[in-house]
Amino acid sequence: MLTLHTAELLVPGAGSESGSAPLAGGAVLVEGDRIARVGPFADIAADYPHARTRRWPGVLTPGLLVRGGDVLLERTYYPDDPYEVAELGGDPISGEAELEALKMTEARWGNSARRGTQKLLARGVVAVTGRFTIPAVRTAVVRSGLTVLPPAAPTPTPSLDPFAGRDAAEEAFYGVLEPGAPARFAVFAVEDPGALPAQGATSCVATVIGGRLLHRRR
Known part of the structure; x- marks a missing residue:
């Protein structure tokens, strides 16, 4: 099944083939456990009208x-x-x-x-x-x-908040959002990804791993 995840802003992550610039109204098309396409929601939705759509508030980023x-x-x-x-x-x-x-x-x-x-x-x-x-x-x-x-060295004091001790949100990202990449990403109820280190990861509204929605804020 194809699932289309979209949010007000999509951050593909440094090193993605489309660049790291945030995309307003961006979307990720998921097929199985992989990302099939990344781009403007309107374009992908038009090409895949039968895909199930999940609309999220805030910013969609690589998982942490x-x-x-x-x-x-x-x-x-x-x-x-x-x-x-x-x-x-x-x-x-x-x-x-x-x-x-x-x-x-x-x-x-x-x-x-x-x-x-x-x-x-x-x-x-x-x-x-x-x-x-x-x-x-x-x-x-x-x-x-x-x-x-594997364990990282040196390891700072561990925290449940991946942004703790980070200067920028991108430092906590794991992977990128691009076609062919594993479908693992998260969505945060913030307007600006730059606010994530200050607001913390508890603003998360959804987490997807292997194409499966494993967390959804109720």
Whole structure:
């Protein structure tokens, strides 16, 4: 099935064959797990009138990369909302002593990692760096659809926000939007992509990996 994703502004990413200039009213045509075409929405819609159309507010960009994914998912615990929030609070828990007190098991780490990957997807993340050593966590990451890359050196303090510590939004992009490229991208409810480092990735309204809509803000 062909799916046409469009937003008020499309940012193809540095190095794309069409250049990195933002395109007002741009669109990405997805066929299977690949991008079939990128360009003005009106032109693509006219050529593919039967494609399913998804209209998004804001800016459509390549998906984002988070560094230190192993720290975020194997050395950070995400309480189960609402069952554990009254006891543990809603914030992620890290620190050797704090995790020791939780008496973590592999199954508990796996459940936490699933909640963690959902938080990443909700921030437009499509790839993480790190080396995962807990089998249940590794399984959760693979099933989430996230691409796993080798650890980056040096790694700054890991954050769920891919824009943390970045001077420009483009520094967090993973890949480009062009025909033949993997269909992995995100949409953010901002008017200007330059505002993303300040506003943060929680403005994400949609995340697509492998052509599948894996996050949609409700």
